Amino acid sequence: MARAWNLKSRPTGMPTMDNFEFGETPLPALDDGMVHVRNRWLSVDPYMRGRMNDVKSYVPPFQIGAPLEGGAVGEVVESKDPNFVAGDWVLHMAGWRDEAVVPGQALNKLPQIPGVEPQAFLGNLGLTGGTAYWGLLDAAQAKAGDIVFVSAAAGAVGSAVVQIAKAKGMMVIGSAGGAEKCEFVKSLGADAVVDYKSGTPLVKALAEAAPKGIDVYFDNVGGDHLDAAFAVARRNARFAICGMIDSYNSGEPATFRYIMRVIAMRIMLKGFIYTDYLGRNAEFYGEMGPWVAGGQVKSRDTVVEGLEKTPEAFLGLFSGKNTGKMLVRL
Amino acid sequence: MARAWNLKSRPTGMPTMDNFEFGETPLPALDDGMVHVRNRWLSVDPYMRGRMNDVKSYVPPFQIGAPLEGGAVGEVVESKDPNFVAGDWVLHMAGWRDEAVVPGQALNKLPQIPGVEPQAFLGNLGLTGGTAYWGLLDAAQAKAGDIVFVSAAAGAVGSAVVQIAKAKGMMVIGSAGGAEKCEFVKSLGADAVVDYKSGTPLVKALAEAAPKGIDVYFDNVGGDHLDAAFAVARRNARFAICGMIDSYNSGEPATFRYIMRVIAMRIMLKGFIYTDYLGRNAEFYGEMGPWVAGGQVKSRDTVVEGLEKTPEAFLGLFSGKNTGKMLVRL
Numbered sequence: 001m002a003r004a005w006n007l008k009s010r011p012t013g014m015p016t017m018d019n020f021e022f023g024e025t026p027l028p029a030l031d032d033g034m035v036h037v038r039n040r041w042l043s044v045d046p047y048m049r050g051r052m053n054d055v056k057s058y059v060p061p062f063q064i065g066a067p068l069e070g071g072a073v074g075e076v077v078e079s080k081d082p083n084f085v086a087g088d089w090v091l092h093m094a095g096w097r098d099e100a101v102v103p104g105q106a107l108n109k110l111p112q113i114p115g116v117e118p119q120a121f122l123g124n125l126g127l128t129g130g131t132a133y134w135g136l137l138d139a140a141q142a143k144a145g146d147i148v149f150v151s152a153a154a155g156a157v158g159s160a161v162v163q164i165a166k167a168k169g170m171m172v173i174g175s176a177g178g179a180e181k182c183e184f185v186k187s188l189g190a191d192a193v194v195d196y197k198s199g200t201p202l203v204k205a206l207a208e209a210a211p212k213g214i215d216v217y218f219d220n221v222g223g224d225h226l227d228a229a230f231a232v233a234r235r236n237a238r239f240a241i242c243g244m245i246d247s248y249n250s251g252e253p254a255t256f257r258y259i260m261r262v263i264a265m266r267i268m269l270k271g272f273i274y275t276d277y278l279g280r281n282a283e284f285y286g287e288m289g290p291w292v293a294g295g296q297v298k299s300r301d302t303v304v305e306g307l308e309k310t311p312e313a314f315l316g317l318f319s320g321k322n323t324g325k326m327l328v329r330l
Numbered sequence: 331m332a333r334a335w336n337l338k339s340r341p342t343g344m345p346t347m348d349n350f351e352f353g354e355t356p357l358p359a360l361d362d363g364m365v366h367v368r369n370r371w372l373s374v375d376p377y378m379r380g381r382m383n384d385v386k387s388y389v390p391p392f393q394i395g396a397p398l399e400g401g402a403v404g405e406v407v408e409s410k411d412p413n414f415v416a417g418d419w420v421l422h423m424a425g426w427r428d429e430a431v432v433p434g435q436a437l438n439k440l441p442q443i444p445g446v447e448p449q450a451f452l453g454n455l456g457l458t459g460g461t462a463y464w465g466l467l468d469a470a471q472a473k474a475g476d477i478v479f480v481s482a483a484a485g486a487v488g489s490a491v492v493q494i495a496k497a498k499g500m501m502v503i504g505s506a507g508g509a510e511k512c513e514f515v516k517s518l519g520a521d522a523v524v525d526y527k528s529g530t531p532l533v534k535a536l537a538e539a540a541p542k543g544i545d546v547y548f549d550n551v552g553g554d555h556l557d558a559a560f561a562v563a564r565r566n567a568r569f570a571i572c573g574m575i576d577s578y579n580s581g582e583p584a585t586f587r588y589i590m591r592v593i594a595m596r597i598m599l600k601g602f603i604y605t606d607y608l609g610r611n612a613e614f615y616g617e618m619g620p621w622v623a624g625g626q627v628k629s630r631d632t633v634v635e636g637l638e639k640t641p642e643a644f645l646g647l648f649s650g651k652n653t654g655k656m657l658v659r660l
Contacts, residue, residue: 222590241592257583260552262571262601269599271592 002027004067004097005310011052014318019052020311025067028101035084035104036077042095042307042328043071043122044314046245070095071126073110073118084109091121098307098330111285115293123299123325124160124292125285131242131274132160133288135218137168139272140240142216144169149210149229152220153190154181156299156325157242161218162188163297164288170216173209175202175225184323188298202228203258213237221245223254230258233265241271300324332357334397334427335640341382344648349382350641355397358431365414365434366407372425372637372658373401373452374644376575400425401456403440403448414439421451428637428660441615445623453629453655454490454622455615461572461604462490463618465548467498469602470570472546474499479540479559482550483520484511486629486655487572491548492518493627494618500546503539505532505555514653518628532558533588543567551575553584560588560597569599630654 001024008021030036048070051062062068072095076088081104084090089110094100110121123129135157136142148165152158153174165172166189174185175194182193192209196202206214206228213234219226222244229239244254261267277284291297302322304313310328317326331354338351360366378400381392392398402425406418411434414420419440424430440451453459465487466472478495482488483504495502496519504515507527515523522539526532536544536558543564549556552574559569574584591597607614621627632652634643640658647656 243593244590253585253587254589255583255585259584260574262599263573263603264601266601266603266606267599268601269592269597271594271596271598273593273596276596 001025002097002099003307005307006067007052007062007064009064010054011049015049015052015315017311017315020068022308025097027099030078030080030101032080033104034101035079035081035090035107036099036101037072037074037090037092037094037107038077038099039072039074039095039097039330041073041119041122042310042330043127044310044317044326044328045070045127046317048314049318067094068096069093071122072096072100073121074100079104081107089118091126096310108281111289113285113289113293116289119301119327119329120292120299122327123156123301124297125288127274128156128299128325129160129164129288129292129297130277130281130284131157132164132218133284134274134277134280135240135242135272136161136164136216138277139242139270140216140218140238142168142170142238145171146215147171147173147210147212147234148216148218149173149175149206149214149232150218150220151175151225152243152245153185153188153193154323155220158218158220159185159188159300159324160297162190164291166190167291167296173206173214175206175221184300196225203231207232216240218242219244226254227256227258230256230261230267233261233267235265237265237267239267239269241269302326304328306330331355332427332429333637335637336397337382337392337394339394340384341379345379345382345645347641347645350398352638355427357429360408360410360431362410363434364431365409365411365420365437366429366431367402367404367420367422367424367437368407368429369402369404369425369427369660371403371449371452372640372660373456374640374647374656374658375400375457376647378644379648397424398426399423401452402426402430403451404430409434411437419448421456426640438611441619443615443619443623446619449631449657449659450622450629452657453486453631454627455618457604458486458629458655459490459494459618459622459627460607460611460614461487462494462548463614464604464607464610465570465572465602466491466494466546468607469600470546470548470568472498472500472568475501476545477501477503477540477542477564478546478548479503479505479536479544479562480548480550481505481555482573482575483515483518483523484653485550488548488550489515489518489630489654490627492520494621496520497621497626503536503544505536505551514630526555533561537562546570548572549574556584557586557588560586560591563591563595563597565595567595567597569597571599571601632656634658636660 006021090107150161154176172190173192174190177197194205217229217239220243336351420437480491484506502520503522504520505524512523524535547559547569550573
């Protein structure tokens with residue numbers, strides 16, 4: 001038997017503990033090709049909120065009465081897939097539970113990178129860091145010497161963007177809300193910081209922080225941040241569109257005063273999703289692995305102890321209980 | 331002496347005849363490297379309205395008391411540049427006048443393409459067709475089999491986009507305002523037409539015209555048209571942003587309900603300007619020349635006779651006096 005968190009009901013607005021139910025579920029038989037895994041680390045991420053709704057999106061919705069899913073790192077207990085043996089560390093999506101029997105095809109063996117701990121594959125070597133890495137370097141085609149603006153720079157993805165950009169020789173301006181978060185962004189190496197809660201209009205604050213304009217914008221926010229990026233973009237600027245959290249929450253249509261600059265400045269915008277790049281993981285591990293091991297790209301994790309606390313950890317994402325990546329240790 | 335139209339005053343809002351002044355100006359001396367040209371065809375284009383303002387844009391403003399500028403096709407009268415001889419047909423920017431002395435470096439000799447008339451280099455083999463060609467094929471990376479949506483499809487650029495897309499084996503949906511313009515778009519070969527004046531909400535009308543969604547959007551309009559394109563875009567859709575006439579006129583910020591689909595659908599947007607592609611004219615003439623000569627890409631020109639009528643022709647662009655490309659014959 002595995003212990004798991006099931007989706008009990010779909011939330012309207014902010015999710016609560018009532019939407020989750022803890023229970024025991026039998027493990028499937030260990031047929032040929034299947035692998036029995038004991039989870040050690042679970043990831044909780046904001047995107048999971050979307051999967052709690054019954055709507056079509058780029059990931060299918062969670063099912064009522066079934067365990068939730070999410071990134072997990074565990075150890076192989078027993079394997080009927082010749083590619084795995086007991087003791088292997090693996091990354092997979094059967095999170096929100098302590099044990100799982102999953103097809104070997106759905107498992108990724110963690111690569112051996114000296115100095116890297118297994119939970120890094122849920123953070124800077126997983127969805128968080130991969131989103132930052134591919135968004136910045138592929139979707140936005142950022143290169144050494146570029147002036148990069150990143151919104152929500154104190155968040156898990158944003159702080160990875162700041163550090164990757166510095167490791168690659170770019171100039172970085174990060175936005176964050178409040179003095180404490182802005183200090184944190186500076187401590188990551190950002191050349192300038194914009195405090196969007198300071199009362200100064202964002203376009204003005206950004207124009208002061210980036211007097212020469214910006215070549216790249218990494219968008220986690222949408223709305224006013226995206227409009228300010230349009231306002232200060234230089235010729236041939238490239239925008240990676242990763243998230244538009246402003247619009248998720250407000251439900252209001254987004255309004256842009258400066259979108260016409262797309263033409264005069266020949267701006268390119270590109271929406272992207274991390275999973276499109278899974279086929280290029282070797283490339284990603286090859287560059288990001290040494291940065292994580294060497295401390296050039298650091299993670300400020302918030303670790304919650306015990307499977308029982310998983311929904312609490314998840315809900316904490318929406319009330320600011322975490323700094324950096326939120327993890328559950330089993 | 332040349333006869334020319336000078337900018338008398340800068341318009342506020344819609345330009346009028348009072349903003350123009352007709353006069354004689356002495357021609358500069360024919361020094362080494364200079365060429366004396368007699369103009370035969372002048373182009374008037376909507377973008378010239380922007381150059382009447384004293385604001386920084388991607389083309390510098392016209393100067394008060396000096397002749398306006400614009401695309402012109404003429405014949406060489408006398409040349410002190412070894413690259414040109416009397417009788418050569420040339421394309422240049424010293425329009426709004428009957429004669430000019432210009433540096434040979436600022437002249438382009440018209441290529442010899444059998445069956446093509448010289449004024450085509452002000453239309454489908456010039457700014458109009460080049461904007462359509464490069465926007466569709468380079469900025470939006472459109473290819474055979476794509477479903478293409480183009481706004482303002484009855485306009486000069488839009489109708490070239492429709493015909494190029496069909497020549498390249500794409501499916502095309504065009505938008506236009508009113509039954510007559512929609513009929514014209516169909517006559518160009520469009521597979522479906524959306525009448526944005528029909529009263530049906532644009533998103534709904536476009537979803538019906540493109541039940542499988544769209545792969546490419548060629549934007550001449552911005553605003554609701556761009557939002558509708560976000561709403562129906564398929565995965566990896568590409569948008570070429572050519573103009574946002576909705577926003578030029580209203581002065582209101584643009585509002586988008588569907589911009590978040592940029593992420594889920596991995597949409598790419600690219601602003602572009604025709605002049606960026608002048609270095610690739612040989613490529614453009616090589617493909618577009620035979621289409622124009624063979625009638626696969628047609629132009630429905632409105633021809634006004636006489637230099638005296640140039641401002642009138644220009645003003646006519648804003649009151650719908652033209653169908654297709656507006657030209658002045660000298």
